Amino acid sequence: MIPISYYLILSTIIFTISIAGIFLNRKNILVLLMSLELMFLSVNFNLITLGNYLGDLTGQVFVFFVLTVVAAESAIGLALLIVLFRSKKSIDVDDLSELKG
């Protein structure tokens, strides 16, 4: 049997990758949204792992809710992205600095 720490470490690695994706990404918003997806996945992974480990079904059921919300969120994010592209002809992150002080 694979020890639980492996699962958790994997989840942490995915989470770190996604955060790094947000910070280091200077290119476009699409990558940003993907990083967010990845972050949700790592969290979901954590929930399933711990749910299974503790023998509690709630964690695994909760993942479905999270997935639904994530789906909605990404739909909205993509819609915003399209509107943004229409108005600015660009999805470059560096171009979105109109609130710069």
Added chain:
Amino acid sequence: MINIALLLLLTPLIGTLILLYLQNSSKKLTIIISNLSILFSFLLSVYLLILYISSNASTLSKDVLVFADVKIYSLAFGLYIDSLSLVMCTVVTSVSFLVHYYSISYMKDEKSFNRFFIYTNFFTFSMLLIVLSNNFFQLFIGWELVGLSSYLLIGFWTKKDSAIKANYKAFLVNRVGDIGLILGLCLIFISYNTTNYNEVFQLKDTINNTNINIFGYTFNTLSFICFLLFIGAMAKSAQVPLHFWLPDSMEGPTPISALIHAATMVTAGIYMVARLSPLYVLAEDVSLFILYVGSITAFFLGIVALVQNDIKRIIAYSTISQLGYMTAALGASLYSLAIFHLITHAFFKALLFLCAGSIIIKCHHEQDIRKIGGLRRFMPITYMAFLYASLSLIGFPLTSGFYSKETIIDAVGYYGHTIPYIMLLLSIFTTTLYTAKIFSKVFFGECTLHLDNELKNKENDSEMLMPLVVLTIPSVFLGIFIYDSLMLGTLFGTSLAAQELVESFYNDYVINSLNFFLHSFLTINFLILLSAIIFGYFYYYKKSFVIKTPSFIKNILTEEYGFNIFSSKYIPELQNFITKYLWRRVDISAIDNGFVNNTSYLLNKISYKVRKVHTGFIYHYSLTIISALILLLLIIGYKN
């Protein structure tokens, strides 16, 4: 009785309201409404007075309407009916009616004819409110309304610059007096817990022994109340040093001067002190102060009249001087004598002013007596009326003014107030002299004005002359008619305190009115009067000699002891200085630059620094969020 008194009080107010509603009505309607309301009020007050005296009724004080009833006190609108208030009502309404009647002709070419009558009706109402009030609160309201209506009337000719300045001055000087009045009222309320006259009179003895501490000095509470209230009376009744608004109030129409000087305004202060005589009689030190203020006013401001050349200003100074007599009588605790002189003065001074108005109309609004002259020939009725009023003013034996004035002078002397007595005696001389001055210059000599021939042959309208004739009667005969009953206290009964002083003087010195009249020819008063008449005759009429007054004395007198320059130059300058200082230091430096502008400046400066945080890059924001989250988690973890 209360209902009739209420009607008497409210009729002029109803007249005012109807006139206000019918502002664009014809002149005829205005005349009818305004005159009828005052006439009705007059008839009611005469009826009430007769009813009161014949039925020997006692003092009646009743709250008609209570409009604020809190547990500890109540503010009420009430009426106080006794012979004093009814006599005052009769005087006020009779003079007011004659002035109204006179104004029909005097103001006939005026554009805002209606406005004039609205104001005068309201003026009469405000005065009646003071006279009939049964509590201090209502007195204060009436007091302020009188101030307001006098302000409106003095500045009736709103386009005349001097009139606006004069009404402003009158209003401000009265505000100064009101400070005293308001503080006095507050002190009464604090110490007695009531504003009702009767309740205060009942409690006066308990308060008389209490003291009040102000800035480390201890005063007797009652004396202090009396002193504060008297400051209010000083401003209203034009006593030194708050007198200087009165000569300037001559800027209003002449009937208004008659109204202010005779019936409605300046008498308010005298009336108030007489009404509160049960309090004032206990405050002996304040009474002494009042006596000196009165006699100083009577003497020194009578002298100023000698150097004036405006006919109305001379009469105005004469009013101040006569008010000084009344105040002196109040100070000597001879309250009924003060009221007596108030009544006779109301009639003969109204007459003098109405005569002056008649002269002014005739001379096309020329008021300088150096230019007017020789009017005796074509204004016989005005001439005769003015003659009788003058005789009454100088106190020529048998006239009303003689009885009231000589009695005050003799009584002040009788009770041993030597210095006031001498001042009052000497002002007989000045009174006679300035009267002789007006008389000889206006009615005799040559007229330098260019008058039309048509005007020369005809005297003014009968509306204007009728009040003169009517007013002559009380000016001459009222004194002897009421003298004995007044002195013996049967007229005012218990409404005035210290009546026994007057009575003992009467029994000791006067004996009866006829004896007083006959005796007067042998007194020093008559000697002074006679010498002044002879002096005036040779100096003003015959011009047989010329007196060179030293220029510095003349300067002092024409400057009116510096009160004029003080009030119209130094006080505004001081105020200007203070307000400019406050404007620069407080308004601009502290408030504008210090608080308002500095706040925005600081905010601006801070936000310039803070805005650098907003880089506009999403990863900066998210880094901040994440690092904050990690920090938070670390803190929570560390705590657990």
